[in-house]
Amino acid sequence: MGTTKDLAPGAHVAVLRRAHGWSQVALARRASVSLSLLSKIEVGDRPLTPDVAAALGRALGLSMAEVQGRASVRADDEQLLSALRAAVRDYDLPEHQAVTEARVTAGFATADAHRDAVEVTELLKMLPSLLRDATTHAHTENSGTAWSMLADVYSTVYWLAARHRWMDLAELAVARQQWAVDQHHTPVGAAFAARDRAGTYLNFGDVERGLDVVDRAIVAVQSAPLSTADRDLAVGTLALRGMTLAGRLRDKREGLREAQRHIESAWRAASSFPGRVDAHGLTFGTQQTFTHVLATQVDLGRPREALALTTDLDTALAGLPPTRIAPTRINTARAQLDTGDLDGALTNVCEAFAVAPQMARIHPMGRELLRVLFSLHRRSDPTMRRLSKLSGISL
Incomplete structure (x- = not known):
């Protein structure tokens, strides 16, 4: 998907700084980042970490994702991206011809396979038509299953947009996902929508608000009339997002405390499942928890x-x-x-x-x-x- 012209994030920082007309000293001071670190990031001797990118973003008036730089698409994929944006825009405009549930289910299974394999080019090719099919089916059937399927497709749109740091599309996809959930509310669907909404705060570098979204969603799930399996799935998935957000807090001691709370919650939830459980296009279990714990330890500077x-x-x-x-x-x-x-x-x-x-x-x-x-x-x-x-x- 990305072209060979895309800059690595650290090199992109230098471009942004010069565009503002700032010296390294000025940017380092405004971002409360050491001058030595900023210099090494720009020349490529140190990697730009998410928390430093968020700090630089606050100084520059940009999101963390904008500091890291958007991933482009090839010229021949621009039409597909435009088609996807149009399908998201037409969220309340179903097609005139009915679409069967089997067609949407099969399309989502294919999209899920592309997502798992990280075949982003193939995913972009099929998402516009899949989203229109799911939209039409949900409006026609007006059932909990149909609206849940549409919410899951929007979650996949969010995933693709967030990976490329197309944050305008990511935010809109999450808003549409929540809208679809609200058409036929379920506690689990709401939890997955909250997880993706918290993800947009993660991408913007506003981790405190992202943690608020996660914590509110966990409280809602724990008070909802759910089976133990559904509650553990929802809480566990939210806890994975929570530990990731906590790892990005600037105060690493506070981050460690918050991360440990979510890590313990995720492990408890994962222990309820003998293996992996697949739901709403996502996977949860002990292995998934392990990968998030490892990533969080790195983000915490450990x-x-x-x-x-x-x-x-x-x-x-x-x-x-x-x-x-x-x-x-x-x-x-x-x-x-x-x-x-x-x-x-x-x-x-x-x-x-x-x-x-x-x-x-x-x-x-x-x-x-x-x-x-x-x-x-x-x-x-x-x-x-x-x-x-x-x-x-x-x-």
């Missing part, structure tokens, strides 16, 4: 604690879809880079590109790690040249 979880990473990730394996490899690489293990970091970045090349190419931290590894290794070999070609980042 790389050694994160790496202590990776003694048998292949087994821990066995059977998970690429959409979870690739980010976990990237997070492991980030922890290794923080502890000075450049070769280990390069190995895990290579694994991320091998399992999910389309995600690794647009993942902000994946691109940042490559840029830093290229800078620190200061060599060109077949592996480096291959990764440079795949990512579009120059050696």
Whole structure:
């Protein structure tokens, strides 16, 4: 999806700073970031982390996602993106010809498979028509199942938009998802919509409000008349989002306290399921919880604690879809880079590109790690040249 012209996030910071006419000293002071760190981020000797990106965004009047830079699409995909935006815009305008539930179910299953495999190009190709089909079916049938299916399609639109940092589309998709849930309210559907809404706050760097959304949703779920399985699924999924948000808090001691609360909640919920449970286009279970805990430890600035979880990473990730394996490899690489293990970091970045090349190419931290590894290794070999070609980042 992303073109080879997209800048890595750290390099994008330098472009934004110059566009504001600010020196590094001025930006560092306004963002309360050390000048040395900012300088290293811009030249590629340190990766731009989410919390630093959020701090720089506040200084620049931008969201965290805008600081990291939007992932572009190829010229021949622009028409598909326009078609998707039009389908989202026509949320209350069903087509005149009826659509069967079987057609929507089959379409969503295909979209879910593309999402799990992180085949973002293929997902963009089919989402406009799937969204129109789901919209028509929901308006025609006006049943809880039909509206739930439409909400799930909007959740997938949010996922695609958030991965590319198209935050206008991501916000609109979440609003439409909530609207669909409200047409035939269910506590579980509302919980998944709250999870995605909190995700937009995560992408904007406003983690405190995102945590508020998560906590309110958890209270609502716990007081709703649900089966134990449905309650654990909803609470567990929200807790995964909560721990991620907590890891991004600037006050890391507070972040650790908040993260631990959500980590314990997620583990309790996951223990209710003997394996993974798939619902609403998402997967929840002990493995999913493990990947989020590892990522949160890295975000909290605890790389050694994160790496202590990776003694048998292949087994821990066995059977998970690429959409979870690739980010976990990237997070492991980030922890290794923080502890000075450049070769280990390069190995895990290579694994991320091998399992999910389309995600690794647009993942902000994946691109940042490559840029830093290229800078620190200061060599060109077949592996480096291959990764440079795949990512579009120059050696």
